[in-house]
Amino acid sequence: MDKRTFLKSLGLGLGSLAISHRTAQAVADTVSAVKGVLKARTLKEGDTIGIITPAGALAEEETITMTKEVLAYFGFKVKEGKYIRSRYGNLAGTDQERLQIT
16 A cells, blocks of 8 residues: 555545544434433233334235234334335335325
8 A cells, every 4th residue: 555545545534533522422412312301102902003114115925915014013003114125226116106105
């Protein structure tokens, strides 16, 4: 490795450390600020759980069926998202479909 390559990689490495430290500190500050504010109540038997596919499309219908059966076994009601079976290429529907809250 020549001097120029070494110095370039050293500079990039030190720069990324500074960025990651600032990012980690920002995350820690945010977590401590909302720690007591964001606390979900405990799920109880009979509560409803919604299942969605916000990113990749599901490969098999069996995935949905098994998820519903497991949640029902534990006493939860299940609500399927409107576009749970949508497909757009390898995604679970178009961007607009995946952004909708139903």
